[in-house]
Amino acid sequence: DAKSQGALTVSITNNADSPLAQVAAHHLPLMAGEEISVAATKTYTTELTAVxxxxxxxxxxxxxxxxxxxxxxxxxxxxxxxxxIADWAMRYRYMDRFASIGRGYNYCTAFEVSLKIKELCYVTGVEYSEADFRHGPIALVQPGFPVIVSAPTGKTLPGMIDLLGALKEKQAECLVISNNEDALKSAISPMPTAMLPEWLSPIVTVIPGQVFAMQLALAKGHSVDKPIGLNKVTVTR
Known part of the structure; x- marks a missing residue:
């Protein structure tokens, strides 16, 4: 529809022969190699890199x-x-619900981390921006409730650290992905990352979340190669 209305169309895919690549006016190939995993990981990070x-x-x-x-x-x-993460993921083997929080550049990270946990671990989760979570959903948090917070250094960090303080008061189980020492100190389970500019941070901030999802699935006794009910290709109409 966009192309028929005169819009500039660009596709970003890992398959130059895919229908999406063919229909767009311009195509940016990821050249990431075959994504064997059903729960895609490297194609997500390479798409971010392409952007x-x-x-x-x-x-x-x-x-x-x-x-x-x-x-x-x-x-x-x-x-x-x-x-x-492989050493402490077992702590969460009975986790059956969680919240994933991000903001700014890493709002997408909150969703991607949550998706991987849902796909591999079959655990119910909700995703929010830090601002929206404070507006009401924070009422979900009871002692021991797992909250995964993506909080790299940048403009959104002060608000995330403030939220971590509120979560600590509620005795939440905070899992923090960050390259900031103060944020990591607020975590029961810290997941440190490399230091890099905020605009590039989603590319690395998502990685510990993906690793956690894999390790948690293994701790729960699930197959990470054959998740229940998932197919590599789905038909969308």
Whole structure:
């Protein structure tokens, strides 16, 4: 419809021969290799990277220190920092509900982390921005209620730290993904990440959440390769 109305159309896919790639006026291939996982991970992060590349092309002065080209090292560092998750994920093996919170650039991270936990662990979760969560849903929080907070350094961090204080008063079980020491100190289960500019942070902030979902699924005795009821390809009309 967009193309028929004269709009500029751009597709970002990992398959240059896909119908979406063919119908768009311009196509940006991810070239991430085959995504074998049913619960997609690398194609999500490479899509974010593609958007970052487009953004830098439009605003060349955005990244004077060339952080974009350093992404592989930031990702590797975050994967290394995420290794301890395997040691404490068992703590949450009986978790049957949770909330996932993010804001700004990492509002999307709250949704992606929640999705991976739902797909792999079959646990009910809700996703909110920090502002919306305060407006009413925070009433859900009882002692021991798990709340996953994505709170990297940036403009939204002060509000996230303030929320963590409120959650601590409610005796919530806080799992914090951050590269900020104060935010991580508020966590029962900290998930540190590499330090990088906020506009690129979703690419690495999501990684500990993906690792946690995998480790929690294993702790619950689920198959991460064959999630129940999921198919690699679905038909949408």
């Amino acid at each position: 970052a590349l487009i953004t830098k092309a439009l605003v060349p002065t955005l990244d004077p220190e060339d952080h974009l080209n350093k992404l592989p090292s930031y990702v590797q560092s975050t994967l290394t920092l995420s290794e301890p």
